Amino acid sequence: xxxxGLEGEFMPPIPTPxxxxxxxxxxRPDGSPLRxxxxxxxxxxxxxxxxxxRYEGWEVRAAANGVNGLRAAKEFRPDAVVxxxxxxxxxxxxxxxxxxxxxxxxxxxxxxxxxxVEDRIAGLTAGGDDYVSKPFAxxxxxxxxxxxxxRSGMAAVRTESMLVVGDLTLDEDSHEVTRxxxxxxxxxxxxxxxxxxxxNPRRVLSKAQILDRVWSYDFGxxxxxxxxxxxxxxxxxxxxxxxxxxxxxxAGYLIKPAEPAEAA
Amino acid sequence: xxxxGLEGEFMPPIPTPxxxxxxxxxxRPDGSPLRxxxxxxxxxxxxxxxxxxRYEGWEVRAAANGVNGLRAAKEFRPDAVVxxxxxxxxxxxxxxxxxxxxxxxxxxxxxxxxxxVEDRIAGLTAGGDDYVSKPFAxxxxxxxxxxxxxRSGMAAVRTESMLVVGDLTLDEDSHEVTRxxxxxxxxxxxxxxxxxxxxNPRRVLSKAQILDRVWSYDFGxxxxxxxxxxxxxxxxxxxxxxxxxxxxxxAGYLIKPAEPAEAA
DNA sequence: TTCCCATCTGTGAGTTGTCTGAGAAGTTGT
DNA sequence: ACAACTTCTCAGACAACTCACAGATGGGAA
Numbered sequence: 062x063x064x065x066g067l068e069g070e071f072m073p074p075i076p077t078p079x080x081x082x083x084x085x086x087x088x089r090p091d092g093s094p095l096r097x098x099x100x101x102x103x104x105x106x107x108x109x110x111x112x113x114x115r116y117e118g119w120e121v122r123a124a125a126n127g128v129n130g131l132r133a134a135k136e137f138r139p140d141a142v143v144x145x146x147x148x149x150x151x152x153x154x155x156x157x158x159x160x161x162x163x164x165x166x167x168x169x170x171x172x173x174x175x176x177x178v179e180d181r182i183a184g185l186t187a188g189g190d191d192y193v194s195k196p197f198a199x200x201x202x203x204x205x206x207x208x209x210x211x212r213s214g215m216a217a218v219r220t221e222s223m224l225v226v227g228d229l230t231l232d233e234d235s236h237e238v239t240r241x242x243x244x245x246x247x248x249x250x251x252x253x254x255x256x257x258x259x260x261n262p263r264r265v266l267s268k269a270q271i272l273d274r275v276w277s278y279d280f281g282x283x284x285x286x287x288x289x290x291x292x293x294x295x296x297x298x299x300x301x302x303x304x305x306x307x308x309x310x311x312a313g314y315l316i317k318p319a320e321p322a323e324a325a
Numbered sequence: 326x327x328x329x330g331l332e333g334e335f336m337p338p339i340p341t342p343x344x345x346x347x348x349x350x351x352x353r354p355d356g357s358p359l360r361x362x363x364x365x366x367x368x369x370x371x372x373x374x375x376x377x378x379r380y381e382g383w384e385v386r387a388a389a390n391g392v393n394g395l396r397a398a399k400e401f402r403p404d405a406v407v408x409x410x411x412x413x414x415x416x417x418x419x420x421x422x423x424x425x426x427x428x429x430x431x432x433x434x435x436x437x438x439x440x441x442v443e444d445r446i447a448g449l450t451a452g453g454d455d456y457v458s459k460p461f462a463x464x465x466x467x468x469x470x471x472x473x474x475x476r477s478g479m480a481a482v483r484t485e486s487m488l489v490v491g492d493l494t495l496d497e498d499s500h501e502v503t504r505x506x507x508x509x510x511x512x513x514x515x516x517x518x519x520x521x522x523x524x525n526p527r528r529v530l531s532k533a534q535i536l537d538r539v540w541s542y543d544f545g546x547x548x549x550x551x552x553x554x555x556x557x558x559x560x561x562x563x564x565x566x567x568x569x570x571x572x573x574x575x576a577g578y579l580i581k582p583a584e585p586a587e588a589a
Numbered sequence: 590t591t592c593c594c595a596t597c598t599g600t601g602a603g604t605t606g607t608c609t610g611a612g613a614a615g616t617t618g619t
Numbered sequence: 620a621c622a623a624c625t626t627c628t629c630a631g632a633c634a635a636c637t638c639a640c641a642g643a644t645g646g647g648a649a
Contacts, residue, residue: 109448552596594646
């Protein structure tokens with residue numbers, strides 16, 4: 062989506078207005094919510110993921126091991142699967158194969174431990190699947206799942222890969238970010254932060270919320286990384302231009318289309 | 326609801342005027358009041374919170390530790406939970422996980438101690454959850470709870486994020502305040518005070534009430550901060566325009582739409 | 590009208606929240 | 620193994636905010 066010169070300033074483009082604060086329509090043809098099966102034995106993480114995905118509009122079913130996972134696949138007929146390849150009972154690869162046999166065309170998001178050998182995984186993802194390595198950021202996992210679904214050509218899923226706020230655009234597929242048509246390079250963390258902000262335009266997000274979504278769930282560092290990265294983003298996004306990233310002292314940050322007249 | 330781009334400056338949104346004094350309908354589909362479970366071992370605070378929430382229309386159940394909290398979750402089936410992560414018996418994170426498993430889709434408002442050096446806050450909350458750190462203002466906790474519910478898509482809960490009194494609007498999501506369409510910047514305390522007034526339009530609120538609701542429950546200062554902040558608000562809200570904030574000598578303050586005819 | 594007292598508001602000190610530069614530690618690519 | 624890049628901690632500077640104090644203002648009862 063190129064919003065060149067013309068409407069750039071006075072008339073914000075707003076091609077695909079993000080609905081309800083960025084949350085997307087995850088609905089099947091029959092109107093029921095999309096289903097996702099989460100298979101992992103780390104219960105705390107599963108609970109966290111399940112809650113997050115439900116909030117995002119999914120219908121979630123969880124299984125703590127391979128056997129239950131496969132059984133759930135049969136019964137629950139999910140539209141997507143999140144699968145840890147390291148399972149307590151069965152070999153994750155076996156489970157993956159079985160899943161594929163059972164659920165045709167259903168994309169799988171594979172969870173791997175950090176130290177896992179990447180090339181084994183590489184083969185897996187060839188089939189349209191994707192993987193994230195633990196510990197991951199919730200925002201990233203959710204985004205990957207959405208991306209999988211979008212790319213797997215699931216009909217009925219009207220998800221756009223493009224987020225647009227004012228003259229700022231972010232493409233979740235190509236990871237390209239532009240402001241006023243000019244491409245901007247962001248690091249991985251900066252990108253994740255901006256995506257979270259843009260998925261919640263005009264809403265104040267507290268530093269704690271941002272930390273929880275954008276940083277890995279096991280992050281134990283200082284809360285002021287958020288301030289730091291906001292500062293980085295501003296240099297790249299707002300530099301010189303009318304600011305889009307705003308601080309609400311004591312509350313958090315928010316992003317919104319730059320308004321010509323800023324009132325005190 | 327969705328007033329994209331357009332409305333920016335000149336044209337105030339004025340969506341759905343808030344009904345009966347800003348207090349919202351907290352009802353389930355079957356007509357019974359919404360339920361909230363409060364889990365904290367500080368009994369004085371729990372009593373205060375419980376009383377406040379009951380006044381707001383909730384059906385409240387309290388538990389002083391993790392075990393009872395979980396039991397209550399099973400029996401009481403609350404629609405929302407307020408949970409201190411620092412509990413005397415169980416680890417708050419465990420309790421949180423268990424709650425999520427037991428009560429799917431139920432948002433949790435997490436209470437954290439201010440002095441707990443921000444540690445282990447990360448990765449705590451999922452999609453629909455939120456935090457408040459002690460000591461908090463009751464008005465804020467209540468607002469957060471309402472916000473959680475609204476955003477977690479609970480059907481039947483008809484809460485708007487926008488408060489409207491006359492030509493004055495306050496958006497709880499973006500923290501934006503406008504009068505006659507012009508954006509007005511407020512500090513955190515001013516915002517909280519105005520929110521309280523606007524949630525109770527045309528009703529006289531005593532300085533004591535205001536102090537109890539808007540300032541942290543442990544506030545020990547002079548009661549005339551309220552006068553001071555009313556003064557600040559007037560400068561920003563009423564400046565020049567027909568006044569909306571009125572003093573009832575010996576009784577308190579109230580806010581109402583500025584009408585040409587001023588009746589006592 | 591006068592006086593008393595509630596309320597209003599200017600001033601300024603102390604506190605808190607946020608921003609950002611410098612650099613250490615870790616990662617990736619060649 | 621080196622260079623380039625990224626992530627993150629730390630700490631100082633600065634700005635915004637909160638609140639106490641005290642004198643000014645004004646309402647209303649006698």
